[in-house]
Structure formats: C-alpha cells, structure tokens
Amino acid sequence: MKTRRLARMRNQTLLFVALTIFTFVNLVPLIWAALTSVKNPADAFTIPPTIFFQPTIEYHREVWLDRGFVRYLINSLIVSAGTVLISVPIGSLAAYGLSRMPQRRAAPILFGLFTIRMFPHMLLAIPFFVMGSFLNMIDTYPLLILALVAINQPFTIWLMYSFFLDIPRDLDEAAAIDGCNLWQTFRIVILPLVRPGLTVAALFSLLLSYNEFLFALVLTGIKTKTLPVAIASFGGEDVSDWSISAAGAIGIMLPIVVIMLFVQRHLVRGLTIGAVKG
Amino acid sequence: MTVVLLWPLGYAAYLSTFDYYLGSREMRFVGLANYAQLLSETRLWQSLWTTIVIALGSVGVEFALGFVLAFALYRLTFSVRVFMILLFLPHIITPVVATLFLKWILTSNWGLVDATLMTFNIGPPDWLGDPVWAKICVILADAWIFTPFVMLVLYAALQALDQAQIEAASIDGADSWRLIRHIILPSLVPVIVFTVSVRLMDVFRFFDSVYVLTGGGPGTATETITMYTYQLGFQLLQVGKSSALGIITLIIVAAIIATFSHILQRSYGRSG
Numbered sequence: 001m002k003t004r005r006l007a008r009m010r011n012q013t014l015l016f017v018a019l020t021i022f023t024f025v026n027l028v029p030l031i032w033a034a035l036t037s038v039k040n041p042a043d044a045f046t047i048p049p050t051i052f053f054q055p056t057i058e059y060h061r062e063v064w065l066d067r068g069f070v071r072y073l074i075n076s077l078i079v080s081a082g083t084v085l086i087s088v089p090i091g092s093l094a095a096y097g098l099s100r101m102p103q104r105r106a107a108p109i110l111f112g113l114f115t116i117r118m119f120p121h122m123l124l125a126i127p128f129f130v131m132g133s134f135l136n137m138i139d140t141y142p143l144l145i146l147a148l149v150a151i152n153q154p155f156t157i158w159l160m161y162s163f164f165l166d167i168p169r170d171l172d173e174a175a176a177i178d179g180c181n182l183w184q185t186f187r188i189v190i191l192p193l194v195r196p197g198l199t200v201a202a203l204f205s206l207l208l209s210y211n212e213f214l215f216a217l218v219l220t221g222i223k224t225k226t227l228p229v230a231i232a233s234f235g236g237e238d239v240s241d242w243s244i245s246a247a248g249a250i251g252i253m254l255p256i257v258v259i260m261l262f263v264q265r266h267l268v269r270g271l272t273i274g275a276v277k278g
Numbered sequence: 279m280t281v282v283l284l285w286p287l288g289y290a291a292y293l294s295t296f297d298y299y300l301g302s303r304e305m306r307f308v309g310l311a312n313y314a315q316l317l318s319e320t321r322l323w324q325s326l327w328t329t330i331v332i333a334l335g336s337v338g339v340e341f342a343l344g345f346v347l348a349f350a351l352y353r354l355t356f357s358v359r360v361f362m363i364l365l366f367l368p369h370i371i372t373p374v375v376a377t378l379f380l381k382w383i384l385t386s387n388w389g390l391v392d393a394t395l396m397t398f399n400i401g402p403p404d405w406l407g408d409p410v411w412a413k414i415c416v417i418l419a420d421a422w423i424f425t426p427f428v429m430l431v432l433y434a435a436l437q438a439l440d441q442a443q444i445e446a447a448s449i450d451g452a453d454s455w456r457l458i459r460h461i462i463l464p465s466l467v468p469v470i471v472f473t474v475s476v477r478l479m480d481v482f483r484f485f486d487s488v489y490v491l492t493g494g495g496p497g498t499a500t501e502t503i504t505m506y507t508y509q510l511g512f513q514l515l516q517v518g519k520s521s522a523l524g525i526i527t528l529i530i531v532a533a534i535i536a537t538f539s540h541i542l543q544r545s546y547g548r549s550g
Contacts, residue, residue, distance in 0.1 A: 015354050022347070023364050026422075029379040030367065032390050036382065119287075120483040120531060122507045123524035127289040130517055211372040213486045218512055228374040232490055242382065249375045260370050264363055 030253075037246035059247040069248055072230040075141075076210055079226055082145035083152060083209040084202050090149075091156030091201060092164075092194070096186055098157070099164035100172065110161065117154040121214050124150065129218050139221030147215045152208050156201045163197030164190070200266045203259055210256070227252050294521035312522035322523070324498060325506040326530075331413060332502060333481040336420035337474060343421070344428030349458070351429075352436045362430075369426035373486040380419050381406070381491055409499035412492050416500050419487045424480070428473060435469040436462070475538035482531050503527055 038055040063069050098106045128147045129138070137143040167190060175185040191198075216226045231248050234241070294312055316322050347365065351358050368376055383390045384405040391405070405411050439462065447461050485504045492500045501509070507527065511520030 011353075012355060015350055016357070019347075019350055019354065019361055023361060027364065027367065028390070029383045029422075030371075033379045033382060115532075115535060120504060120507075120524065120527045122483060122485065122504045122511075123287070123290055123521075123528055126507075126511050126517060126521050126524055127287070127293065129512070130293065131289065207370070211374075213372075213374050213489075214508075217489075228372050228486075231378065232374045245378070246382065249378050252375050253371045256371050257367070260363065260366070264359070 033246045034250055036242055037250045039243055059243040060251065063244050063248040064251065067234070067244065067248070069227070069230065069251070072225055072227045075220075075224050076226040078141055079144050079148065079216075079224070080206050080209040082141065083148040084205045086145065087149045087152045087156050087205055088198065088202050091153060092160045092191070092198065093186075095157045095160030096164050096190065099161050099167075100169070110158065113154040113157055117151075117158075119151075121151060125214055125218050128215070132219060138219060139223050141224055144215060144219045144224065144226075147219060148209045148212060151212075151215070152205050155208070156205060159201050159204065160194070160197055163194045167193055196266070200263060203263050207256065207259060290521045290524055293518055294525050296518040312519045313526070316519065316523055316526065321498065321501075321506065322503075322526075325501045325503045328413070328498075328500060329481065329484075329502040329504075332417055332420065332484070332500075333478055335413075335417040336424070336481065337477050339417065339421040340425045340428045340477065341470070341474070343425050345432055347425070347429045348432035348436055349462075351433055362433075365429065366426045368422050369424065373423060374490055376423050377419055377487045377490040380415075380422060384415060406492055407496050409496055412496060412500050416488055416491060419491055420481070420484065423487065424477065428477070431469060431473050432466065435466050439465060471538060471541055475534060478534055478538075479531050482527055482534075503530075 037059055038057060040056055064073075098109060124147070128143070132138045132143045135143075171189055171193075172185055175189045180188065210226075211228065212226075213228045213232070216229045217232070220226060220229060231245065231252060234245055234248065295310065297311070351361060354361070385392070403411050405415050443461060444457065447457055452460070481502075483504055484502055485508065488500055488502055488505050489508075495501075498506075503523070504527070507520050507523045510516050510523060514520075
C-alpha cells in the first residue's frame with residue numbers, strides 16, 4: 001500500500017515537471033517579446049541573446065504616445081463596445097425565444113446558425129467591402145461594427161441558448177400565472193437569472209471584436225484603424241523598430257490576459273459551445 | 279438576423295457572375311466565366327493544395343499534442359488551473375500579435391532561434407524564406423495558437439467521462455495504455471470528429487497568421503485559398519473573380535460540414 005502511494009506521488013511529480021517544462025518552452029515566444037520590449041537596441045541584437053540587461057520602459061511610452069497607438073486603442077474600444085452593445089441584447093432575445101420553442105423547431109435554426117458561424121469570413125468581407133465603398137462608408141465605425149455583429153451573432157445566440165436552457169420552464173409558467181406578460185417574464189424573471197451568461201457573452205464578444213483582423217484590415221482606414229491592423233502594418237519588417245513593436249504587441253495583449261482571468265471559469269463553455277454537449 | 283447574413287452572401291454570388299474591377303464603373307455580366315477561368319488556373323489548385331497540406335499538418339499536430347496535454351492535465355491532481363491558464367495564453371491573445379511573437383523568434387539572423395543556433399555555429403535554414411520551411415512554420419504557428427483549443431475541448435470531454443467504467447477497468451488490471459486505447463479513445467470519438475471538422479473549416483478561413491508571417495510567400499509557397507481570395511479581391515481588385523473564389527471555398531467547406539455531420543450522426547447512432 002505504501003509503495004503504491006509513493007509510486008503515485010512520483011508519477012504526479014514527473015507529470016508536473018514535464019508540464020512545467022512544456023509550458024515554459026511553449027511560452028518562450030511570448031517571454032522573448034516581453035523581454036525585447038524592455039530592451040535597448042544594443043541589448044536586443046546580440047549573439048548570443050542577452051538575458052540580463054538594464055530594462056527600460058521607454059519603448060512602451062513611445063509606442064502608445066508618439067506612434068499614435070492610443071488613437072488605435074480608442075478605435076478598438078469604440079468598435080468592440082459597439083459590437084457588444086448590439087450583439088448581446090439581440091443574441092439573448094433570440095436565444096430566449098429559441099430556448100422556449102419546441103426542440104424540433106429550434107434545432108434546424110440552431111444548426112443553420114452554426115453553419116453560418118463556419119463561413120469563410122473572406123466571402124463576407126468582399127460584399128461588405130463593395131457595399132461599403134458604394135455607400136462611402138469605408139473607414140467609418142458603423143460599417144465595421146455591423147460586419148463584426150454579423151460574424152459574432154451566431155456565437156452569442158448559441159451561448160445564451162445554452163444558459164437559457166438551464167432555466168426550468170416552470171419558472172416561465174409560474175410568472176405567467178402571476179400575471180406577467182411575455183416581456184415581463186423575460187425582463188423581470190428570466191434575465192436576472194442568466195446574468196453570468198450575459199457577462200460571458202459580452203466578454204467573449206469583446207474579445208472577438210478586439211482580436212478581429214480581416215474585417216478590420218479591409219474595412220478601416222487611417223481614421224478607424226484598430227490595434228491588430230496597426231501592429232500588423234507596423235511590426236515585422238524593420239528590425240530596428242523591434243523594441244517598439246514588441247512593446248506595442250505586449251500592450252495589446254495585456255487587456256486580454258485580464259479578461260481571461262475573469263472568464264477562465266467559463267472558458268470551457270464559451271469556447272467549446274456545442275462541441276461537448278452535441 | 280438571417281437576412282443580415284444571407285444578404286452579403288447573395289450579393290457575393292451576384293458579384294461573382296460579373297467581370298468587375300473595383301474603381302471602374304463598368305460591370306460586365308459574364309455568367310459563369312469567372313468560375314471556368316478559376317478552375318482552369320494552376321494557381322487555384324496550388325493554393326487549394328497548400329491549404330490541404332497546412333490543414334492536415336496543423337490539425338494532426340494539434341490533436342497529437344492536444345490529447346497528450348489534456349490527458350496529462352486530467353491525470354494531474356494539483357495546480358491544474360494554473361497550467362490551464364498558462365497553456366491557454368497563445369490561443370486567447372490576438373492572433374496577429376501571437377503570430378508576430380513567432381515571427382520575431384524566426385526572423386533570419388536576429389530571431390531567437392537563429393541567434394541561438396548561430397551561437398553553436400549551426401547555420402540555420404531561412405525559416406520563412408524557404409518554401410518548405412515556410413509551410414512548416416505556418417503549420418507550427420497554427421498549432422501554437424490552436425492546440426490549446428483542442429486541449430481544452432478534449433479535457434472537458436475527459437472530465438465528462440463515465441468514471442465508474444474507468445475504475446472498473448483499472449480494478450480489472452488495465453494499465454494506462456489499455457485504458458486509453460480501449461475505453462477513453464472510443465468514447466471520445468464524437469468529440470474528436472466534431473473538433474476535427476471545426477478545425478478543418480477554420481483552416482479554410484485561416485488568414486491572420488499567413489498574412490503576418492509570410493504574406494503567402496515566398497512566391498506563392500504558403501498561399502492558402504483564403505490568401506488567394508484576398509489577393510484577388512483587395513490587391514488586384516478583381517471583385518467578381520474573388521467572389522467566385524469565395525463561393526468555391528464555401529462549397530468546399532459545405533462539403534466538409536456535410537461529410538462530418540454524416541460521420542457524426544453515424545458514430546452517435548452506433549454508440550446510442
């Protein structure tokens with residue numbers, strides 16, 4: 001009995017060590033970028049690479065203030081907020097309706113939505129772009145927000161649907177007997193119960209619109225450029241700008257890490273929606 | 279809602295039948311000529327082939343690695359959540375940023391990999407400039423970003439497994455390998471099929487990483503079908519032709535969805 005417990009402990013330790021090593025190696029690119037962002041060019045281009053150096057936050061300051069990244073951040077925030085504010089309310093209304101429908105009628109609609117979610121985005125980008133240029137709306141916020149709502153909507157509906165399903169229908173009936181009409185039932189009784197769901201849907205939508213690149217690339221211009229587009233056009237080529245673009249990239253990453261800490265408990269549900277439950 | 283999404287789709291189908299350059303006022307109806315022209319192009323078939331190679335390569339890596347990680351986390355009894363968050367980072371950060379991180383590592387001469395290899399006097403290959411290595415890099419980039427996703431799905435599925443069955447098997451003397459082979463893997467089949475199909479469809483809209491990492495280059499070595507659509511539509515401004523290519527992609531993706539939902543139904547049918 002004792003040897004078995006020892007063997008178990010040894011196995012656990014080995015597993016832990018292996019995972020630690022893998023995780024570290026896996027995160028090397030990220031760590032490297034973080035180090036580069038606080039290095040002076042003199043330290044950044046040495047062979048072999050330096051690990052110990054005098055850190056500086058000069059580049060973080062420069063990228064946000066002198067290179068206009070604050071502007072792009074504001075653009076990103078406007079677009080993301082717009083997307084969330086439109087797609088979450090629509091999503092929860094639609095999902096509530098679907099969850100209160102007979103399964104047989106809801107299933108094809110949900111499957112259709114799922115299929116739409118799998119569309120090649122490029123196919124949608126072209127008509128949005130052509131339409132945008134006809135209406136003279138390229139480089140405006142509404143166009144990009146509309147496009148992002150379109151690609152994000154199936155997801156919010158699916159997510160909210162799974163939360164609404166968890167709420168027993170008896171509650172609706174009880175509310176109806178107490179004299180609530182449909183809207184009151186939804187607003188007063190059901191909605192407060194799915195508040196965690198709303199938060200998750202909002203955060204995931206925020207993440208999606210903050211991270212989105214293709215639509216942002218083709219539908220924005222100088223005025224409405226979002227952070228991913230800015231960093232993509234900025235980083236990369238010129239090696240001497242490395243420290244600055246690394247600082248930008250790390251800066252873009254930080255809010256996401258914060259959001260992730262908030263949603264980590266719901267990560268599984270948000271990202272695998274439909275995958276496990278079938 | 280459906281209208282919002284279907285309208286652009288219909289519009290794309292409509293555009294695809296015109297010979298239309300953005301900027302010119304002229305739209306000439308050409309029927310299916312765009313499709314005929316595309317299908318006779320070697321560039322299209324080449325980009326399709328590239329897409330398939332990248333898809334199979336990255337999905338393969340993601341599953342092998344994702345399953346090992348998921349199983350390791352499943353077996354680990356402590357600090358699982360910390361690992362989860364750390365391993366998940368590459369997936370949740372902006373894909374463009376994640377790819378830039380990788381690019382900085384791989385850049386010739388100054389990247390971390392090259393610099394390290396050169397310290398040991400090994401002449402590294404030109405990671406992003408050589409057609410074969412560039413493909414491998416794109417696959418690795420996709421794997422870096424999406425393995426956590428696969429890991430998470432498999433981990434969730436592992437936790438939903440019937441514990442009684444596993445305990446019964448281990449009391450009967452099954453070792454870990456047999457446990458995986460005969461009990462765990464078979465019951466994960468539906469989840470695996472589903473995730474593979476999701477990932478395959480994702481690869482057909484795979485854009486950010488290729489755009490940032492190689493821009494489809496060198497030459498057209500890493501030009502996926504999405505990248506080609508982008509080039510046609512937004513660089514060459516041949517809107518009609520690129521819409522037609524988009525529709526072709528959609529048909530391929532639809533075929534994948536249909537195949538997999540068929541398999542899924544069959545495997546569900548068998549187990550229950």
